[in-house]
Each structure stands twice: as structure tokens, then as C-alpha cells.
Amino acid sequence: MTSDTPSLLADMARYSPQPMLAVEADSGNIVELNQLARDTLGLGSDAPALRDLFDNPSLARQFLLIARNNGFIRQFEARMRLSGGQRVWMILAARLMELAGRNVLIVSLTDIHERRLVEEALRESETRHRRVLETANEGYALFDARTGELLDVNPALCELLLYPRDELLRMQPEDVVTEDSMATLQSQRERWSGSPNRKIELGMRRASGERITVEVSLAAISDQDGRVTSVFAMISDITARKLSEERVLYLAFYDTLTALPNRFLFTEHMEQALRQRARNKRQLALMFIDLDDFKQVNDTLGHDAGDEMLKIVAKRLLSCVRNTDTVSRQGGDEFMVLLANLVEAHDAVTVAEKMLATLAEPIELEGGNRLIRASIGIALCPEHGETLAKLRRHADIAMYQAKFGGKHRYAIYDAESASAN
């Protein structure tokens, strides 16, 4: 060292862009500090001991001890107390040197308060989110966006699928996703890398083998450069909701007693068949079937036996048509049948004759065998009308023509005279 060294050091300290202190290594007394250090620590002209600056004085002792023993400290994180009473996180670095016959520590300070607060907030929010995931009723899963590997699951998902966490984390999607949903999952995964948030429905199989339906809400998680790194999935069990939706749909379109399409669905089928007919010019027939003397069945055998008979009638009518035709129950003891693709009008007569014969076979019910008969009205399209309303009206008239003709017969609509057979 030259004789100019102390003043050079003093200048360096004065112009240093960092707060700096010179501290007596043994006592911890501050012997010198630059203006930046005074400003940072909020000190006036006084220079307290280092331990008075530490929020935790025992850390000050530790700091001095390490610095004396090692000769330097690269990073020492501590909360410093400013003269105004605020506490600020700082990193202290120190080097031991001999100056004018004394062991002196040159200490620099870096304010990291903001960074610590952000880190703490992040840690806190991470803990909070983890706690939310741990206690949530919904299942959660985290996937690696690139490999598709399952990275994390929460207890609710383990409970939903009935697998322990470890086992679930080792599984592949195809181990739990049902075969019919794999295509949906696959196409979703292909789009993961650029995926916005979206919802999909999947079938899943629990460890018990039971099939469930889940709704999966997917959210892509990106890094700072906007690359999707992982995909977060929220998985809700919607099995009950799906079943009740299906039930509501079923009730809207089907007759619960016979499981045949109801009046509403039949109308849909008719309209569709009429639209198709406008293109392919094929003939179609509408049959209106009303059971004969059905009231007596109810009156003599009871309503339950009547119900049983209606179910048998439904099956028998179905056995007389092709699966492109529609048999519906309109209500009570009335059925309507759409024969969608007739090669010739006479085909409708063949079907009607077959129906009369099949229905007339004895039905075994509690209390003995019963015979059931029916009257059938037939309207042909285009001959008797090309709209649903017209065909319906004409099939209805034909059915009454059959009833008036003596029942247990069919009648083809005849505008001039009822031709009951």
C-alpha cells in the first residue's frame, strides 16, 4: 500500500454506486460509511454499531464471526432496521482488511426488499393455490404439454378415480379414458401447444371398473416467452347430470310404457321422410292403428293388464316393419306407423294384413288368454296427400272407415267412398 491508499479507498467508498460501510471487525463499530449507506439506512451524522442496524442482533454477531474467520462473506441475507423503524431486507457482502493497523470489514449493502416481498408473495400464493387444490372437491391434474406426462394430481381426482396418487401418476391416459373417448382426447392433445382454454367431455373408468362421464376444463400454462409448457385440467364428474339430461331427452321423445317414439319424435321422422321423398320420389305410407274394444281389456282385467297388452302390441307392430320404418305410440291405444320406402302402394296392404294377423294371435295375460284386434287406416303419399297434416287427416278418416266397416280390418283412404276391407 502506498501512502495515498487510505484516501483512494475513501474516494472509492465515496463514489461507489453501492452503500458501503467500514466496520471494526472485533467490536462491530462502524468507523466509516459513505453517503449512499447513510441515505439507505436513514442515518444522520451518527454511526451506530453494526448490531444496532440488524433487526436480529444475534445475526450481527454471526455475521462478524464468519467475516473474521473466513476473511470474507459473499452473501448474507438479513433484515436491517432503518432509523425510521422500517425493516428492509438486504444482502451484505464483506471483506476483511487491515487498515491503519486495525482489522476492518468493508461491507457493501444491496437492497433486496422488493425482490423478497415478491418472492414471499409468490411463495404465499403458491401455498394458497396448493391448499386450494388439496382441499378442492373438483379433480385437478397437471400435464407436461410436450410429452403429455402426468405431473401432478390432487386428492379429489384420486378419490374420483379410486386410485392412490402414486399409481395414478404412473398411469397413461388410455388406462383411465374409455376407448370411445380416446379420439377426442387425442385430437385435443394435438392442439395443446397452441391451445386456448377449452372444455371437453370424456368417458373415464374408475379403478372399480365403473364408467363415469367427466367434463374436463383445460387451461394452457405458458412460460415467459409464451410457449405452452404445461396443461392444467379441472375434472368434474358429470355422470349424474348426463344421465338426467339423457332421461329428459328420452322423456321428450319416447313413450315410457312401450319405449316407442312418441307423437313428437314421430312428427320429426315424418317430416324428414317427406323431405327425402321430395328428392327420391319414392312412395310412403302413413298407418293409423287404433285397438278394437281396448276399453274392455282395462275394464275386465284391470289397467296393469291393459298396460302389459300395449307393450306386447308395440313389439308385435315392430316385428311387422323394417328398421327404416317408424312405429310410434300416439297416446292411449293409438299407434302410428310410417312406412318410409314403399316400392309400390300394395306393400302397405301387405304390412297391414301382417299386422292384423300378428296382433290377433292370443296374448297370455294373468287371468287367461286374450285376443286383441285393431282397425288400421292407411294414407299413401303422394296419392292421398304430400303434407303431414293431410296424410294424418286421411289416415284418421280411413281408420274410422275401418271401424265403421266392422273393425279388425284395414282401410285405404278413399275420398269418395270408404273402401273397408
Ligand SMILES: Nc1nc2c(ncn2[C@@H]2O[C@H](COP(=O)(O)OP(=O)(O)OP(=O)(O)O)[C@@H](O)[C@H]2O)c(=O)[nH]1
Ligand atoms: N292400460 C292402459 N289403458 C289406456 C292407456 N291410455 C288409454 N287407455 C285406455 O284405452 C281405452 C281406449 O278406448 P277407446 O279407443 O276410446 O275405445 P275402445 O274400447 O278401444 O273401442 P274402439 O276404439 O271403438 O274399438 C280407454 O279405456 C282408455 O282409458 C294406457 O296407457 N294404459
